[in-house]
Amino acid sequence: MLEIKCPFCGKRSQNEFAYGGDATVKRPALGQEVSTKDWDDFVYFRDNPRGKHSELWHHISGCRQWFKVSRDTATHEIFKTVRLEEEL
């Protein structure tokens, strides 16, 4: 079980959090023309890197804030956790 540092609450066990996927994905802006390829990339396609990965987590049994985590997908090492508006 991972230990994740919520930027608002501090270190907590993984079972308080929900995983939220790749943090670098940007939703296309509303009301704009989006090509089918770009839209499908946004909805369906994700990289699955071995190693460093920027991802979103939700402190669902805590402060209910979403935040960003830099984690190694192979070793589970967590390098950094930051608020959404901060850079990883």
Place this chain on the structure above:
Amino acid sequence: MSQSYRTKNINSFLNKSKIINFKFNGESYLGYEGDTLASALIANGIHLVGRSFKYHRPRGFLGVGVEEPNAMVQLHEGDRSEPNIIATEVELVEGLIANSQNCWPSVKFDIGEVNNLLNRFFPAGFYYKTFMWPKSFWMKIYEPIIRRAAGMGVASLTPDPDRYEHNYEHCDVLVVGSGPSGLASALAAANNGAKVILAEDKAHFGGSLLTDEVMINNRPGTEWAEETIKHLKSLPNVILKNRSQVFGYYDHNMTVMFERVSDHIENPSKYAPRQRLHYIRAGEVIISTGSIERPLSFGNNDRPGIFLASAANEYMKIYETLVGKNPIIFTNNDTAYLSAIEFKKNNISPLVLDIRDSSSGDLVKEAQSLGIEVRFSSGVANTKGHLKVNKATIGKLNSSKDSFIDLEEINCDCICMSGGWTPTVHLSSQSGNKLKFDKNIDAFVPDKKKQKETTVGSANGSFTLKQSLEEGFQAGFDLSNLITLKNIKTEVPVSKESKTETHEKIWCMPLPDGENPKRFIDFQNDVAVSDVELAVREGFKSIEHIKRYTTLGMAGDQGKTSNLNGLQQVSNIQKKIVPEVGHTTFRPPYTPVTIGTIVGREVGNHFQPTRKTPTHKWHEENNAVYTNAGLWLRPRYYPRGNESMFEAVNREALNVRKNVGICDVTSLGKIDIKGPDSAELLNRVYTNAWMKLPIGKARYGVMLREDGMVFDDGTTTRLSENHFHMTTTTAQAANVLAHLEYYLQVVWPELKVNVVSSTEQFSGAAVAGPKSRDLMKKLFPNIDFSTENFPFMGVKDAEIVGVKAKIYRISFSGELAYEVNVDSNYGLFMWSEIIKAGEEFGIQPYGTEALATLRIEMGHVSGPELDGRAVPYDIGLHGMVSQKKDFIGKRSLEKLAYNDPERQTLVGLVPVDKKTKIPEGSHLVEDDKVKLPNPKLGHVSSSCWSVEYNNPFSIAVLKDGKNKIGKKLFAVAPLKNISILVEVVPPHYVDPKGERVRA
């Protein structure tokens, strides 16, 4: 022969004033407080414990603790009956009942023993080879036979009456194992101000200090251990846990330990659990798990009475028990001489056979000076004795030690063997540590760490006391200082121990000429030298493959005594060195853990929380039958007298259609939405328009996922300009909240909106039926309920006998209906007031079944239709999709497949015979007689008995459904052998124009 195998010497560990009665295989025996089941049985001369897994060979004890591979018993009887318990780990307690397992009809006469006589038919890979063909034989013939023959113990079929607990701990330094290096680590870390947990598997702290003859600070090692433990106990920053096994090491220094809290207590406290599982998140973990002695392989080395030498020593020193009175000590190193000396101290003269040509170690010299006969360059070739060893064939080895020069048969009643020591690296391996081979000790030791762990003492291959203490004190100080920064060092005590000489690198004896007895490596899995040879001969090269083919080192044992001997054997055959062969992966749990401990309190009603609405008491008093809606308990129906469910549901639904009904809708998800951009948020998450919703009005909305699939639906009300009250389905309440939070925080942080769940804050009652308006007028005399003043989708503030309420004119049943919400504290009060006032209108409560009937008749979609596979068009919601604005998931609706003109859509179904109910999940097909696969046109999502028309009615999604109205199809459920001729009708079966809700 009651306890005739007790030592003359006494110690402080057994309490002989407390005699304990216990039963083994139906016979009564006596033991003492402080005994284990193993030591008490051995003290009574009982060595035959069970039968081996594959060959059903008689087996006894090999070890004295967790390393024991053979002596598994069925413990207790009835609902506490437990299989596969290691007898060396069971502390004796009054009235204990244990039985042999894996034998039939008895341990002394076992029919499966023919497997042993036929053992040439049970070689490595036997199961793979024999049972490959034909496939159909597996289920019917092979598997039952294997299960019967290879069965281990039997699990109880009744619920476990004991209680188990989970506990979470955090500490700076966790020390696993309380031998010299563990005590040193804990002491150094604790003195330096760290919060320390010291875990010890056994009942007594001290590890090898309790059995080795060493001096620390000029006093016996046992005294230093005692003093150190006393000191640690006095410190507020130390938790000491005996009878506690750390069995798993997971990510981010999460370790898991199980504690045997009450097993050893005759009358345990009612309030104490039987066992406890501790999740320990440690800053640093010091692994001081010690080492396990290696067995030697020789002919028939698995007979009862053949022990590890260290086990024999510990039985004498801790348990005052003799494993025999005519022992042979067989060794390739010095440490076994400790046992020889201990036997001699009990006036028993052992014969020592040493594979080496000589040794001048301190212990060897001491043994010789005590008059113990030592024969060098010698070994055991074979043994005899059906149910217990009684003879050994021994002899001198030739100079290359690959054959015996002369052999003789001598009497003995036990053989105590030692092949040196294997560091217990399971935990560091589990932590991700790569192991390296240390050729000085011929074993693997931890190498490069991945997590914050450090291995010390003999677990690290440091076999001298001096090294162990130094490493322990160093690690305890260094690691605690990273955390406490206090720089308080503890002085390393002066130690004195025997000097030892190196071992001989031989662990397997040659076969006696002309004989081919089995030489076992893995006792638990019945793997012998010949099995490993066969596997290699058949082309298995990788150690991981050999492990699986032979079953070497698998299962509960995890290769504690067999791992290195197996690797050594493979490397001998492959003419490689052991590190080139590599090693298999150690996996948790290190020792078997009871299922009860893993589950903890999460059994029965505690498996998950049960959520009850404020009105629950009323439902209870009115005979409600419940259904689980997520965690909620919702009334399903309220039977009266002898009513069946069918009758009750029809009565309740019909009463809503004719009079008025009341339904508890508290469990619906509610979300309070506030902020200047609230309307904008709704406009983005719902498919329809929200900007112009007037204050005091509700609107129905549908949400999609980004992939275009319908996610949830519900009504949302504008309470004021910047304040909305959203409702969700019961099932999706939590997901919708997380969805809104995601978009507000991650995607559109510029929106000024706050969302919070208010599900628990309000209690809701739906009042539905043609007479609902009259009832509402009576309840709220100050409100004008005319449609002009209070139309469908209108909202009003009100008071019900002084309690603030909100009335929403919304309807799920399709009838004229109102929903009343009050503060949850008044939920029961409101409900009772409505029931009281409704009596004259014939009010009846209705449950989820009648609710389903009502909405299905009206063609309203719900959970079964919103199954995550439907775009709005599929389920008749395309009218809800705005063409003018963008929203979540809209772009996906442009996909070609979602605009296929033949795409499935929502329809109604009526059986042509108007009688046969259509099972939900049935497939719709053109012809029920064609050859399979029969093309599927759609499926039945929801079924009910229409109370309006008094015949079955279902809704379904059907390919090109809107052009199939009036057509006849078959609804088939092949598993149930059901085929029903149905007619396709519009989904809105009752009140298709929706006049009633607007009445």
